[in-house]
Each structure stands twice: as C-alpha cells, then as structure tokens.
Amino acid sequence: MASRLVAIACSLASSLGPEGRRRLVLEVLEAGYTGRELARLMGVSPPAVSRYVHGTLAPSAESLCRAFERLAATDEELAVKLLAEALRALWGLVRAGLEELAARDPGRARELLEEVADAASELLAALPTPRPPRGGPLYP
Numbered sequence: 001m002a003s004r005l006v007a008i009a010c011s012l013a014s015s016l017g018p019e020g021r022r023r024l025v026l027e028v029l030e031a032g033y034t035g036r037e038l039a040r041l042m043g044v045s046p047p048a049v050s051r052y053v054h055g056t057l058a059p060s061a062e063s064l065c066r067a068f069e070r071l072a073a074t075d076e077e078l079a080v081k082l083l084a085e086a087l088r089a090l091w092g093l094v095r096a097g098l099e100e101l102a103a104r105d106p107g108r109a110r111e112l113l114e115e116v117a118d119a120a121s122e123l124l125a126a127l128p129t130p131r132p133p134r135g136g137p138l139y140p
Helices: 003-015 018-030 035-042 046-054 061-074 076-104 106-126
Strands: none
Touching: 003 061, 003 076, 018 035, 018 046, 018 061, 018 076, 035 046, 035 061, 061 076, 076 106
C-alpha cells in the first residue's frame, strides 16, 4: 500500500478519540486476527489488547499506526477497511462540528463542508482500485 495511505491512516488515528481507536482494534479482531497477533502488530502486550477490548485502556495512535504500517504490507484489504472505519469515525466528529457551526454561521459551514468533500475526493483517488475475484466477469 502506498506510503501516502499509511500517512493518512496514521494522521486519522491521531485525530480519533479513545472510542474511535478502540473500534479500530475491534475491527482487526473481527477480521480474524487473535489478540496475540494484534499485540505483535501494535508492538504492545497481549494484556494491553485485552484492556483495549474491554474499554479499560485506550490504544495509542502510535501503536495503531505501527499496526497499520505492518498490515499494509501483509493484509491490504484489512488495511483499507481500517482506513474506512477511521474515516467514518472522523466524519462523525466533523459532522457534529459542522452542524453546530451551521447554526451560527451557515456560510462558513458550507465552505468547510466543501473543503472536506475535496479532501475526501483526494483520499478516494489515492485508494487502491479493488480487483474483481478470479472467475468474475473479467476473468472467464
């Protein structure tokens, strides 16, 4: 995966709050990775991953960034899925802020929404194009 996407994912991880970072951990576990495997990817102990899952400790942006870098090299599909989850979480924060701003300054809220849309378009253009599975319409 392009280093640009890794940089974007790391930036997103640092923008998320504790619950958003916890959701990324849960996504990796739901994808079939064990707690021990995730701990290795993140550079933390397995008990730390357990505490992330139970909500008694929040994963750091740095440990998520390490995991994303390692996943990007070995499991691109999951890396893209995690990036999408981080974007969903961040969009929730942006939307709430825009709604609050729109009540005070609708023009400025519209300008910011256009900036967000432009940034999202750039990000989507940077994502890898999914390939159809073998035996699909492009592969007889």
